[in-house]
Amino acid sequence: MEKKNPDLCKVENTLHILIGKWKPLIIMHLMFGGTKRFSDLQRTLTGITTKTLTTQLRELEEQEIIQRVVYPVVPPRVEYSITEYGMTLQPVLHLMHEWGNSHLERQLGKEQSTYENQ
Secondary structure, three states: OOOOOHHHOOHHHHHHHHOOOOHHHHHHHHHHHOOEEHHHHHHHOOOOOHHHHHHHHHHHHHOOOEEEEEEOOOOOEEEEEEOHHHHOOHHHHHHHHHHHHHHHHHHHHHHHHHHHOO
């Protein structure tokens, strides 16, 4: 196995894009749910504020993970979709999901074991 140098680790670059309570959820909704309007995303992401959604969408757009299309109609219609480049995050998010799921099962098993030993 190749020795890794922690000083050269690029995980931080990936985390910079994904950090934020809502960013992975925004990405996943666009990745698997298709193009969405702002109001659709806000309705889907229960608890997110307008300001937070706006900020996180802008950050993802700056990183070319999503694209924003404004249609010249009144009232303005804005749609967000995942870019081809953004789709390359799918295996990363899948692995994070799998790890999170197994971690949750581990923690629940630990709690169950503690309960049974009392």
